[in-house]
Amino acid sequence: MKLGTKFIHAGVEPDPSTGAIMTPIFQTSTYVQEAPGKNKGYEYARSQNPTRFALEKAFAEIENGKYGLAFSSGVAATDAVMKLLQPGDEVIAANDMYGGTYRLFTKVFEKFGIKFHYVNMQDANNVKGYINSNTKLIWTETPTNPLMNITDIEALAVIAKQHKVWLCVDNTFASPYLQNPLDLGADIVMHSATKYLGGHSDVIQGALVMNDESLRDQLYFIQKSTGAVPGPQDCFLVLRGIKTLHVRMQRHCENGEKIAHYLRSHPKVGKVYWCGFEDHPNYEIAKRQMRGFGGMLSFTLKDESMEATNKLLSSTKVFALAESLGGVESLINHPATMTHASIPREERIKNGLSDSLIRLSIGIEDVEDLIEDLKQAIG
């Protein structure tokens, strides 16, 4: 089945009691049982909810996996993966990733005795030197937020398999329309469904998808035991969002490409970070593992002063100054003070994230209006 058809039909079947084509929002906390222990497979809504189950099935289908699990946020999904580990275990994580993931690892899980190594994964071989008998998990994100670096998922998966450690890929930026990490050998795919899957900036949610049944059982146990489940209304919204993922992503990619080239040709723009440029250091890997280059890009002005950067950030009219990404509307963001403020400055600068970096989430508006807006804002 082709992608569009799959996204529209993923997870949903007509409601058996009414034929409703859309999965109903089962806004209930519990289920009436016929007799003690005799029920219809639904006991309590933290463990089972039909709207959530439809969405979890959809998550699995769109990532070509067997099992999907939904969480109350992307970081809750990441948190669940970390709870597979025990004190003494070690994780190799990308040195360039979503600030909230870094904060969760350093501020929450380090104190439970888990050790993290932050490694530049633009060359997958760099992880080899950090693997030892305590290593349990490799955590990566590609393209990365906000520098748009690319990691070779297949190469990492080979190393992970060799050493019998799990590979988890945060696939938020690419979305399943552009990239399917399980097909490339990853063990777990993580999403902030808040972004492209939901697609309309109206819900916070996370997802995990996997093929291994025992991994699914462990993660389902963590999901129901720690309780970070999404409500049925939010599940409905994400189910609805997924139906138009392919159409939205096509436009995100088209607009992203045009704006990347526009910015690169602008005399006042410094560096443009976008993985679709043929001279991007990992362009060949991006082309191989992705079906397109997406709608995320970052750039700096030649004048890297905070005055110039701030002036631009507050001058756009169509691009809204806000955190988050992946919605239909275009957003402009200042990683150093907004999305990545939780990473210490020295750490950020060391990894190439300067104070003057500006990140764009290109929406699906008419691209002429977006370019016009950037033109007047850059001045």
Ligand SMILES: *Cc1c(COP(=O)(O)O)cnc(C)c1O
């Ligand atoms: C937003 C985001 C997250 C966290 O997801 P929430 O839904 O905000 O909890 C994780 N990874 C990436 C790449 C993100 O952009």
